Amino acid sequence: MNETNDPVRLQLGGSRDAQDLLRSAHLDVPTRAQLDRLAAKLAPTVSISAATVAVTPWLVGAAAVIGFVAVLLVARDREPAATPPPVPAPIVARVEPAPIPAEPSPIKAQTANVETVPPSNAEPEPQPRRSKTAKVAKRETTPPREMDLLGLAHQALGAGDFTRALELATRHRELYEAGVMTEEREAIAIESLFRLGKQDAARARFYAFGAKFPNSGYRARLDHLLADQKR
Amino acid sequence: MRTTIEATGESAPVVMVAGPSFAEVYRDYAAYVWPVLRRLGVRDADVEDVCQEVFLVVHRKLPQFAHRSSIRTWLYGIAVRCASDYRRRAHVKREAPQSQLGDAPVDAPQPKSVADRQARAVLDEILETFDEPKRAVFVLYELEELSMADVAEAVGCPLQTAYSRLHAARAEFELAVSRRRAQERSL
Numbered sequence: 001m002n003e004t005n006d007p008v009r010l011q012l013g014g015s016r017d018a019q020d021l022l023r024s025a026h027l028d029v030p031t032r033a034q035l036d037r038l039a040a041k042l043a044p045t046v047s048i049s050a051a052t053v054a055v056t057p058w059l060v061g062a063a064a065v066i067g068f069v070a071v072l073l074v075a076r077d078r079e080p081a082a083t084p085p086p087v088p089a090p091i092v093a094r095v096e097p098a099p100i101p102a103e104p105s106p107i108k109a110q111t112a113n114v115e116t117v118p119p120s121n122a123e124p125e126p127q128p129r130r131s132k133t134a135k136v137a138k139r140e141t142t143p144p145r146e147m148d149l150l151g152l153a154h155q156a157l158g159a160g161d162f163t164r165a166l167e168l169a170t171r172h173r174e175l176y177e178a179g180v181m182t183e184e185r186e187a188i189a190i191e192s193l194f195r196l197g198k199q200d201a202a203r204a205r206f207y208a209f210g211a212k213f214p215n216s217g218y219r220a221r222l223d224h225l226l227a228d229q230k231r
Numbered sequence: 232m233r234t235t236i237e238a239t240g241e242s243a244p245v246v247m248v249a250g251p252s253f254a255e256v257y258r259d260y261a262a263y264v265w266p267v268l269r270r271l272g273v274r275d276a277d278v279e280d281v282c283q284e285v286f287l288v289v290h291r292k293l294p295q296f297a298h299r300s301s302i303r304t305w306l307y308g309i310a311v312r313c314a315s316d317y318r319r320r321a322h323v324k325r326e327a328p329q330s331q332l333g334d335a336p337v338d339a340p341q342p343k344s345v346a347d348r349q350a351r352a353v354l355d356e357i358l359e360t361f362d363e364p365k366r367a368v369f370v371l372y373e374l375e376e377l378s379m380a381d382v383a384e385a386v387g388c389p390l391q392t393a394y395s396r397l398h399a400a401r402a403e404f405e406l407a408v409s410r411r412r413a414q415e416r417s418l
Contacts, residue, residue: 006379009372010401017408021357024350025374030265034279038265041283042257143320147284180284180316183291215295 146172146181153188157195166192187218194225202226253290256302261286263303263375264310270358270370271314285313300384304377308385311367318363357407361400368393369400 007013011022153168169189172179179185186209193202206222213219251259265282273281288309296305358366364386371382383393 006372007397009376010404011373014401015405015408017412018405021350021354021408022373024347024354025266025270027347028266028269028351030262030278034265035261038261038279038282038286039257041279042286145280147287176316180288180313217291217294 143175144171146176146179149175150181150184150188153185153192157188157191160195162192162195165189166196183213183216183218186213187216187222190222191225199226250293250296250298251302253286253293256289256293256306257286260303260306264306267307267310267370267375268314269355270374271311271367272318272359272363273314277317281313281317284317285310288313300381304381304385307371307375307377307381308387311371311386315363315367353411357404357411360407361403364388365396365400365403368396369404372397373401373404 010018012019014022149168149172153165153172156162156164156168165188169185169192172181172185173189176182176185186205190202190206190209193199193205203226206226209216209222210219261282264285265278268278268281268285269275285306289306292309296302300308358370361369367386368382371377371385372379377385379393379397380390382397383390386393388396
C-alpha cells in the first residue's frame with residue numbers, strides 16, 4: 001500500500017487542541033537511568049546473544065528466562081532503592097543466589113499427571129514476607145507473573161523436580177493460557193511429562209505444540225528428546 | 232548462576248540469519264518501545280517490566296524474523312501484543328484507570344511545564360477511553376507515525392480494518408478534545 005494514500009496526521013491536520021495534545025506525547029521518553037536499568041536486566045541475554053553460534057535456541061531461551069527471573073526475584077525482595085539503578089555487573093553477580101522456590105512441593109512421587117496437579121487456588125504468592133509495607137501487601141494480592149512462574153518451573157526442571165515443573169507450567173496455563181510465554185510453558189510441560197514417564201501425554205502435547213509453533217526453536221530439542229525414548 | 236555458552240556442553244547448530252543482533256535491536260529501539268507501551272495503556276510503574284517482556288520475545292523470535300516488515304514495525308507488533316496481555320491481567324483490571332502522573336516512578340521523565348504535564352495527562356485519559364484495537368491503531372499512526380500498511384502489519388489486521396479503526400478513533404479523539412475544551416470554558 002502506498003504511504004501517500006494515508007490520511008494527514010492529526011498533528012498536522014487536526015484541530016489546534018488535538019495537535020497540542022498529540023505533541024505532548026513526544027515529551028514522553030524514557031530517561032537514561034530507566035534504559036540503563038532495563039539493559040542491566042537484559043544483560044545476561046545480551047551476553048549470550050553475542051556468541052550465539054554455539055548455543056541452541058532452547059538454551060538461549062532458558063538462559064534468558066533464568067536470568068530475567070532471577071533478577072526479578074532478587075529485586076522483588078528488595079525495597080525500592082532511591083539511588084540510581086545498578087550497573088549490569090552487580091546485577092549479574094546478584095543472580096548467583098537465585099532463590100529456590102520456598103513453597104513445599106506437595107507431591108514427591110513421580111506419578112502425578114496434569115489432571116492431578118493441585119488446583120489453582122493454591123496461590124504461590126501469599127507467603128510470609130519480610131517487609132510489611134503496604135506495597136508488599138499489595139503485591140501479595142496479585143497473581144504471579146508469567147516470567148516468575150516459568151522461571152521457577154525451569155529451575156525445577158533443571159533440579160530434576162519434574163512434578164513441580166509440571167505444576168508450575170499448569171498454573172501458568174491457568175493464569176495465562178495465551179500468554180506471551182506460551183511457547184516456553186509448553187516446552188517445559190512436554191519435557192516434564194516425558195521425564196515423569198508420561199510419554200503418551202508428552203507426545204500428544206508435543207504434536208499440538210508443533211502445530212501451534214511450527215518454527216519454534218524448542219522443537220528440535222523436544223523432537224530429539226521424544227525420539228530418544230523410542231529407541 | 233550465569234549461564235554461559237561454554238558451560239552448556241550443547242553443540243546443536245544454530246541457523247544464522249543476516250540482520251541486526253539482539254544487542255543492536257535493543258540499542259536502537261528500546262527508546263521507541265518504552266513510550267509506545269505507555270501509550271498503549273501500560274502504567275508508568277509497569278513499563279519497565281513489560282518492556283523487558285517485549286525484549287524477551289524479541290530475543291526469542293529474532294532468529295526467525297524474516298524481514299518482511301521493518302524491524303520497527305515488527306517490534307511494535309510485539310509491543311502491542313505484550314501491552315494487550317498486560318491489560319488483560321487480573322490485577323490490572325481490578326484497579327481503576329487513573330492518571331499516569333500519580334504512579335510515576337521517581338526517575339520518570341518529567342515534562343518541562345505544568346501545561347505539558349497536563350496535556351500528557353489529558354492525552355492518557357482520552358486514550359484510556361478507546362477500546363484496545365482502536366487505541367493501538369491510533370497510537371501507531373498518529374503518535375508513532377507508522378504508515379497505515381505498517382500499522383495493519385503490526386496489529387495483525389487487514390489494511391481496510393486498520394483504516395476503519397483509525398477513522399473511528401480519530402472521530403472519538405476530536406470529540407473528546409472538543410468536550411474537554413467546552414468543559415474548561417464553562418468553568
